Amino acid sequence: MKIIDKMNASIKEGKPFFSFEFFPPRTEEGVENLFDRQDRMASYGPTFCDITWGAGGSTADLTLDIAAKMQNMVCVETMMHLTCTNMPEEKLRDALDKLKGYGIQNVLALRGDPPKGQESFTVVEGGFACALDLVKYIRAHYGDTFGICVAGYPEAHPDVIVDDPERMKENYWKDVHYLKEKIDAGADLVITQLFYDVERYFQFVKDCRSVGITAPIIPGVMPIMTYGGFKRMTGFCKTSVPPRIAADLEAIKDNEEAVKAYGIELGTKTCRALLDAGVPGLHLYTLNLEASALAILENLGLVNKAQRPRPLPWRKAPSHKRL
Numbered sequence: 532m533k534i535i536d537k538m539n540a541s542i543k544e545g546k547p548f549f550s551f552e553f554f555p556p557r558t559e560e561g562v563e564n565l566f567d568r569q570d571r572m573a574s575y576g577p578t579f580c581d582i583t584w585g586a587g588g589s590t591a592d593l594t595l596d597i598a599a600k601m602q603n604m605v606c607v608e609t610m611m612h613l614t615c616t617n618m619p620e621e622k623l624r625d626a627l628d629k630l631k632g633y634g635i636q637n638v639l640a641l642r643g644d645p646p647k648g649q650e651s652f653t654v655v656e657g658g659f660a661c662a663l664d665l666v667k668y669i670r671a672h673y674g675d676t677f678g679i680c681v682a683g684y685p686e687a688h689p690d691v692i693v694d695d696p697e698r699m700k701e702n703y704w705k706d707v708h709y710l711k712e713k714i715d716a717g718a719d720l721v722i723t724q725l726f727y728d729v730e731r732y733f734q735f736v737k738d739c740r741s742v743g744i745t746a747p748i749i750p751g752v753m754p755i756m757t758y759g760g761f762k763r764m765t766g767f768c769k770t771s772v773p774p775r776i777a778a779d780l781e782a783i784k785d786n787e788e789a790v791k792a793y794g795i796e797l798g799t800k801t802c803r804a805l806l807d808a809g810v811p812g813l814h815l816y817t818l819n820l821e822a823s824a825l826a827i828l829e830n831l832g833l834v835n836k837a838q839r840p841r842p843l844p845w846r847k848a849p850s851h852k853r854l
């Protein structure tokens with residue numbers, strides 16, 4: 532089923548939905564563990580789970596394989612990320628054909644980052660320059676087969692974040708208009724980049740609505756789990772960190788447990804503010820870990836960890852070797 536339809540059903544029922552993002556682990560053992568974790572997390576009823584496409588297309592086969600198993604063995608509505616980096620048209624087509632064959636109906640269409648070691652994004656021969664081209668391609672060649680989600684950036688895409696306030700304002704609005712083009716080309720849903728300043732998200736949604744974007748804009752929430760991870764991600768994504776959060780973390784940065792507990796508390800507060808403001812649902816960047824994401828959802832009353840997770844059909848399967 533398309534995610535947009537599942538979301539609309541939740542909205543109609545007045546029930547906030549939630550979803551979990553995972554990435555492809557590096558080892559076979561990691562993949563096995565991921566399925567166990569997904570099984571547990573899926574039993575709490577996320578509207579969908581998604582799996583990322585490794586930078587530069589580095590995990591293409593593995594991402595496709597995991598996506599197939601998520602949809603057909605973990606039995607959770609699955610969205611696969613797909614990027615244009617290092618992907619000529621025939622490879623994109625092959626990936627989309629496979630998705631269709633696996634019965635997966637949801638794609639997150641992305642340009643992608645440059646491969647490791649390269650400064651800027653370059654178009655591969657016979658490939659696409661931006662997510663907009665990929666959205667157009669999917670709609671032109673696959674009609675309504677897929678629900679298409681795209682990325683949105685409450686603080687603008689990191690490539691265009693500059694110090695000069697006038698130029699920054701111009702770049703931000705270019706990004707907002709460009710997002711509108713992605714929606715007009717056939718995307719039906721937006722998931723945002725992570726943010727820690729909730730007011731930025733609210734402003735972004737307001738600005739998107741002002742240019743006529745009506746698609747749901749789902750906030751992407753990354754619970755802080757480790758100080759190092761937080762610094763790396765906010766640095767890479769050029770995410771602004773409110774001074775109070777920076778100061779709080781600085782004071783506890785050497786205490787792993789305290790950082791984790793702070794991440795849960797902050798994540799809960801952020802999500803509560805988002806839900807109170809009427810967001811239809813929450814997208815959690817799990818980093819393949821369950822404790823923080825589930826603790827936040829439990830604090831919000833969206834899951835009950837005391838309830839024994841419902842066993843899912845694939846548990847009977849002896850192994851999860853590649854399809």
Ligand code: FAD
Binds near residue numbers: 661706725
């Ligand atoms: P685009 O939407 O194409 O935009 C990139 C930038 O170029 C923007 O500033 C945009 O305004 C500008 N631009 C492009 N074309 C035009 C145009 N025609 N006119 C005006 N401006 C234009 N990366 C991965 O490698 N794998 C993943 O699985 C992955 N998942 C992600 C999930 C989410 C929710 C998000 C927010 C990001 C994810 N990324 C992932 C990172 C993403 O690939 C990078 O941020 C990448 O640099 C941009 O991808 P995009 O789809 O946002 O690009």
